[in-house]
Amino acid sequence: MLHRAHFAVTVISKDRPGIVADTAEVLYRLGCNLEDSSCTLLGGDFAMILTVSHPKPFSKVRLLDEFRRLHDEKGVVAHVRTLSPEELDNPSPVGELCLISVYGADRPGIVYRVTRELAEFQVSIADLNTRVVGSKESPVYVMMLEAYLPEGMTVGEADGLLAGLRLELNVEIGVKAITPVSL
Template sequence: MAAHATRDSARGDGEICRDRAWLHCHAIGVASGGGGMKRTWILTAIGRDRPGIVAHVTKVLYALGGNLEDSAMTRLCGEFAIMLVFSAPGLVTAKRLERAFRPVASRLGLATHLKPLAATAQRSTTRPRVSLISVYGADHPGIVYRVAELLARSKINITDLSTHRTTGNRPLYHLLLEVELPNRLDPARLERRLKTLGRRLGVTVSLRAAETTVL
């Protein structure tokens, strides 16, 4: 046990949370505190990866009676990025939140941004059709732009995007997108358009429906 603990303590939060570690924390209940109606906020924090970032940031939320509702965390080139959606008692103002996060941000070298989340943005009344698009081939400029442009013209919303580039004499590029398809859009037609674009770019493109995950 001691050996495992020593290894984990030497790893950064980004390494521990790698591979698109989406931490959907709907089931994590922290002290709710008083203050009547709650407000919802989104916090972003970026800084050099090191152990303890997640613990220090969420400790601030806990101390203020906040509830962590959703989050995404990843590491890119040694930098650790966090996006947190959380609710807090109505008496917890933006100034109080900023004041509470300031010592942690200073100690860990984090650049933070806090924004209130509008009530209309918190819930959607319709269930979108979620699909996954995979793009794979030789790396060259413009792959993400050309695919994103095609999707934008079709009014398709990108909800998640990740990329991976291999090293070597002939680097390969893998782009994975999670998208929401409008109800009127024909997936087969979209796939044909994507494959046509893929041939122009010299990459392989596939489209499939995303599996529903129950937490």
Template sequence: MTRAVISTIGKDRPGIVNAIAEIVNDLNLSIEDSRMTVLGGEFAVLMSVAGGTLPLQRLETKLGRLAEKLDLAFLFRRTAGRDNVEGRVPYTVSVTAMDHPGIVHRVASFFSSQNINIYNLDTVTERAPHTGTPIFSLIMEVEVPPEIRIVELRDSFFYFCDDHDLDGELRPS
């Protein structure tokens, strides 16, 4: 089975998901994984599709035409799938703080410096009830290598969060 990752972004409007899903379905391909969201008035799609080589070639062509028609930025990349992550332990990280620049960079740097892979990351900024203070929240999934001691990682993360005025949690996924 061959795989491809598709990325599109364009002005949000009804029918984008239907148009993409219809082409995928008509080519008898399978949507394995996807993320779709509106960010700042733009609708973004990130989708993993699997199937035969020829149908995937047709998909690239048809989605290219659809992207032109709907004025979408479009990227199509064939992939072999995820690398083997055997032995790595999945953990969920959550961080909440009063919003300020640099939170994602600091948190990503903390985990990157320990060779911990981030494989999913979601952020949102919302207003606190009553005060209206912007509150930033981050939830991400990471893969901890087997050579890292979880107790030491938890302690390091606790002190890291304390040093940066972050409320953080690290728990098994």
């Protein structure tokens, strides 16, 4: 039996119009499907994280060859990794989904300390964005993340667990339930 081939592709390039189109064209011409993607502007670079599939067994080398050509012609840097069947198996999380917002005067270690604490409580991050805002003289660090709490943990409990960190880092930390609804 023939299995679909799956790859994780990351692309990063100095921002300009056409990066997504160039990347999507390579994938389209090779007959690959774009399964999932997250693409955004990071500073002056445009970054793309994609999972792609091919309906038939497909060599990673062909992808790499095409992306090498794209690199030579347009400066786009891509990385390709083959995804194993185990990696494709992603059971739905069971715990409560919440939005955790963190902000405060910029200082080293905010992301590290907050995410380490969350990891220790078995909180699973689904989405994370960070940005430095405010003025040059007094920069403010903002981190927004969506995370699944471990089964049985309430939003109130999660909020309480982060109390110590608020004092240690002198940052504001808020935890809110998201609660997707089916209509």
